[in-house]
Structure formats: C-alpha cells, structure tokens
Amino acid sequence: MIKLTNVSKHFHTRTGIVRALTNVSLEVQKGEIFGVIGYSGAGKSTLIRCVNLLETPTSGTVEINGTDVTRLPKHELLAIRRKIGMIFQGFHLLKTATVYDNIAIPLRLMDVSQQEIDKRVGKYLRIVGLEDKHDAYPSQLSGGQKQRVAIARALAQEPELLLSDEATSALDPETTESILELLLTINQELGITILLITHEMNVIQKICDRVAVMEKGEVIEQGRTVDIFANARHSTTKRFVNGTYHRELPPSLLRELRENGPVVRLSFVGESTGKPVLAAVSRQFDVSPNILAGGIIQLKQEKIGSLVVHLQGEGEETKKAIAFLEQQGVYVEEMERGHV
Ligand SMILES: Nc1ncnc2c1ncn2[C@@H]1O[C@H](COP(=O)(O)OP(=O)(O)OP(=O)(O)O)[C@@H](O)[C@H]1O
Numbered sequence: 001m002i003k004l005t006n007v008s009k010h011f012h013t014r015t016g017i018v019r020a021l022t023n024v025s026l027e028v029q030k031g032e033i034f035g036v037i038g039y040s041g042a043g044k045s046t047l048i049r050c051v052n053l054l055e056t057p058t059s060g061t062v063e064i065n066g067t068d069v070t071r072l073p074k075h076e077l078l079a080i081r082r083k084i085g086m087i088f089q090g091f092h093l094l095k096t097a098t099v100y101d102n103i104a105i106p107l108r109l110m111d112v113s114q115q116e117i118d119k120r121v122g123k124y125l126r127i128v129g130l131e132d133k134h135d136a137y138p139s140q141l142s143g144g145q146k147q148r149v150a151i152a153r154a155l156a157q158e159p160e161l162l163l164s165d166e167a168t169s170a171l172d173p174e175t176t177e178s179i180l181e182l183l184l185t186i187n188q189e190l191g192i193t194i195l196l197i198t199h200e201m202n203v204i205q206k207i208c209d210r211v212a213v214m215e216k217g218e219v220i221e222q223g224r225t226v227d228i229f230a231n232a233r234h235s236t237t238k239r240f241v242n243g244t245y246h247r248e249l250p251p252s253l254l255r256e257l258r259e260n261g262p263v264v265r266l267s268f269v270g271e272s273t274g275k276p277v278l279a280a281v282s283r284q285f286d287v288s289p290n291i292l293a294g295g296i297i298q299l300k301q302e303k304i305g306s307l308v309v310h311l312q313g314e315g316e317e318t319k320k321a322i323a324f325l326e327q328q329g330v331y332v333e334e335m336e337r338g339h340v
Pocket of ligand 1: 011012013018019020038039040041042043044045046047
C-alpha cells in the first residue's frame, strides 16, 4: 500500500545540510499496523511527512497504491491526500469549535452533504465512544477524549490509511492503553491500514504487526514485531526491547554472576515454548541453569516467553549449552548490561 524506496531528505540550513533521511526503504502492506520507532531526531516525523505529502523527498520514491506521489501534480495530490487520515500528539483540535464542528468542518470543506456529515459524525463518535459529547468544547474534554475526537475526525474522511504521529505520547499509561485498543479496533473492524511513529516500544508491542527502527535518518532494522522482540540485532533495537521489561539486574550482581558463566535472556516463541530445554541443558552439559527472572510479553498476535538465566559452568560447556538452546529454536541473548 505504501512503498518507500531509497528515500532521502536533506534540509539546507544556515549551518549546513541536515540529512534527516538517508536511503530509507520500507513497505507497509494493506491492512497492517506498521510502526516506526526511534529516539528524538531519528527522522520519524520527516518520514511521515514524506508519506502524507507535506514534504517532497530529495531523492527516492514514495508510492501509495502503486502511484509514485513524488511526481504528481497538485490536484492529483489532493485526491490522494483525502485517502490519508492523520492524528497527532497534540490533537490539533479547534478550541473554539464543538466536537461536532471539529469533525464536520473538514467534511464541509470537502463538499460533503449536510445529511452525510450528520451521518458520519454520529457513526464515528459512536465508534470512538463519545456519542454524548457532540456539543462539548475541547476544553471540556480529557486528553484521551480529545484524541478520540481527533480520531473520529480522521475517520470521518473515510481514509484508507491512518497516519499516527506520536498519538499517545501526551497521555498517561491507562489512557494510552485505551487509545491503542481503539486503534486496534479501527484496524481490525474498519480495515484501515495504520502507519504510526513513536518513541515508545510498548506501542509497538501492543499493536504493531511489523516495525522499522530508525537512527540518524536511517532504518537500522526492520521486521515482524515478534522477531524484533525475540531476536533484536542492533544495539539500539536491543535498548528499546530491553526497556519494556521494566526491571533491572544490579550491574554489580551481573558482574559477579558473569564470573561463573554467562547471564542470558532466553526468548521462547511458538513451538519452542513447550520444550523442557533447561532440564535438558543440565542433563547434557556440565552447566547449571539458574533462573533469575521470567515473564511473558503479549504482542498483538503472539506471546513471547522470556527467561533470564545464569548458565553456571565453564566456558566451553556454556558455549555448547547455548548452541544447543539455539538448535531448539530458543533465541539467546547474552546480557552485558543490567536490564532483564
Ligand atoms: N524543516 C527542517 N529544517 C531543518 N532541519 C530539519 C527540518 N525538519 C527536521 N529537521 C532535522 O532533521 C532531523 C530529523 O528530525 P525529525 O523531526 O524528522 O526527527 P524525529 O525522529 O521525528 O524527532 P522528534 O521525535 O524529536 O520529532 C533532525 O536533526 C531535525 O533537526
């Protein structure tokens, strides 16, 4: 549905050229929720602005449904932009307009009939759970309710694609959860494809089918969410994944343990979850596995079992044990830092 091929975007500033995006390639398929994660300045906003046609790439192509939108004349761009809804961290509601008008005004600008506007406002306020807030002003709503109105406004244009720019970043954890649930419903029940940018790995964890990780304007890693969680390759991706565990092993303890063998995180996905692999390790090798922490991460589609284990034993034996675990389909990551 969206295909970016070698997209670069450079800004010429007084202090020199800023390379906001360098050779970014990714593909968002119809019906999926695709997340782009990165720290501040990674280039996420520039990327999403290239997709909603607010920014023209310096080089590369952006295809939407097979059409390269970087070369379209203005009137055709407008038609494509109408298929794209957008929600933002700061909601972008008109303060002096009621909830009804916030949703209706863009529709009036698109020459939608009054009868159709009434129908759509009613329908989408119901979907976001705010049918009783027609006449409220944004100042009378909580942050979560404001985002729901913004979502209803985006949906009322009946887009094929919803772009979300840090839509939950200004919300508390509980409200974030409820907005993520709503985005899932929109994706699953209305069939709307969602491309979101975020700096929060829990957003990726809860709702994304696939994810791209960005750093310094480049995509450093991308894949299915389950693969990224179970088997991150790049150190920045590992930092994002490890940050979701919310627990820390004191560095001094980690150092002490590592003197008697590696501390590893084992991730179990699919078939590997049912195997008694640690019992097999202690039987087959001169290694004593000692479980330090464990938990289950619920992703959108799958669960990942995670165990942090100290493999007590000599170097050669622990290496063999790790190779055995990997053969059994378990992802093994040696812990060098304190997050578990
Ligand atoms: N219009 C612009 N002119 C000059 N530099 C820009 C412009 N827009 C973005 N940049 C620069 O491009 C880089 C990427 O910025 P971008 O806003 O895309 O990152 P981001 O990942 O969205 O970060 P944040 O989450 O902080 O918004 C930054 O160095 C930023 O300063």
